[in-house]
Amino acid sequence: MADVWNCYHLDLVEVESQILSNIGSDVPLIKEIATFVFQGRGKRIRPLLLLLSARLFGRQGHEVYALASFIEYIHTATLLHDDVVDDADFRRGKEAVHRLWGDHSSILVGDYLYATAVRAIVDFRIHELNAVIADSVQRMTEGEIMQNSINGHRGMLSQAEYIQMVECKTGALIAAACQMGAILADADVSGQEALFQFGLSVGTAYQIVDDTLDYVGQGERLGKTLGNDMRQGKVTLPLLHLLHHVDETRRADIQALLEQLRLGQGDIGNIVALMNEYGSVQHSMMIARQYIDKAKSILGSFGESPAKQALYVAANYMLDRDH
């Protein structure tokens, strides 16, 4: 993956410059917060996938960089809202915006970035771009709301429900990024649809791996504490697998811990030990791998090119990353 980042480094520098120059507001607080947020080094996965998707169909240049910057605006808007929703202390290794400027600033600057992206995408005057981005934002918010609705089920949602939530929450925007790259490159409808499906699979795997690393990642490298999701009462695939496989007594114990929301490092350690016993982490990674396999098989229908190869590497990276 390091080769892909290197190979497209200059394109990503252009995107970075677009991200900072398109903020376009004279309100000092907006400039201040947006600059702070965008100087936090996000991985820029969505802009990269958009660039590569456009390149797959032979398109590059200024408009691609601009569109890639707007995808990052929308992603950042959701982070600003999620941090308030989750009461997160840190983001990308820095203190979260709502901790520094208050919840209201995090909510409103999120709204502003979202509106700015929608406004700018309208100016491309391509109906499909508007439809794809609006669809994905609608699905993302549905996914977030599903996530926040499941607490009442004591974690006993089905794997299919979890997958649906993840497809909405994370898959939808990555799917949109890939499809928008294809649309801007004038790909035909089947090409656009292929890139949408590629992005949906990659994005879904990305979130499953993220959810799994929460139980196996190294605290420092992840920049967050192990078992953070469970501490917030969030049920993700490894825990879901565990809940469905332990006996009734243990299940009740875990559900009690989930509701209590005050887990110690010892509790998390016990859960991780149980996950190892029941193969919950392995199961989650296997599901993620199935999505990446699907993504790569979609690429199979395209002729060889550096962009295709880079998308292939990026898909694999979702499984191999350790943070």
Place this chain on the structure above:
Amino acid sequence: MADVWNCYHLDLVEVESQILSNIGSDVPLIKEIATFVFQGRGKRIRPLLLLLSARLFGRQGHEVYALASFIEYIHTATLLHDDVVDDADFRRGKEAVHRLWGDHSSILVGDYLYATAVRAIVDFRIHELNAVIADSVQRMTEGEIMQNSINGHRGMLSQAEYIQMVECKTGALIAAACQMGAILADADVSGQEALFQFGLSVGTAYQIVDDTLDYVGQGERLGKTLGNDMRQGKVTLPLLHLLHHVDETRRADIQALLEQLRLGQGDIGNIVALMNEYGSVQHSMMIARQYIDKAKSILGSFGESPAKQALYVAANYMLDRDH
């Protein structure tokens, strides 16, 4: 104004039905909260103005009702976010969503309604509609952020800065509602621009009157406590006028009260007495009246019609309403 509400009652019933039927999500929490919110009887000023603007150019029917419902979605999305930002307890006489379902639900359902409206407006396949709505949302969030940024100035913003904030915060969406009615009715560009300016003036006056009623309205009818804005540290036109006209000692006293954020009924009583002494309420109403005069003069260029008459009455209503 009662005549206008009566005359367009059936149209507004259609809008109401569209509002409830277009929510379009299977996520139970979204349906539950959206239904709760929309059964709270808002005034539906924005849908009404959109209907009348379309009618002014001879257009009515299903598409107008649908578009009117989406304007109300966007307005409601901003209310759901504002209630979290302002930590408001009540909205439209009912307990606020974030008090019943938590901040996260209010933020996320706000996001969902906004995305749903943007998505649906895309389906009209009229570029100008997309541009107008995205512009207005961008300006609204700028206005809200300006509002939340001025606390550092101890209230000493200029009247021009206040007006700019109000134009963004409230004027922009009402301007968009009127312009979108005109766009849907195939009005020419000068007709669209006229309706935008009409809405901007009406919306700006609407907010100035709202801000003024906070110091003179009757608590019960307004459904909120007198002096609520000042309690939240919000500086609006009457207080701004007062700050600019009292002597230095009193100004320092008022500024100290503003920063303290713990005003008693007695403090508010003293402020209101000072406002009467310095004519601050009268000044604010005069400024609002200038905007309504401008709005009515814009209507002057259109031939007589029931829709024009209704817009005229609606403009006057902004000044005469007592809640």
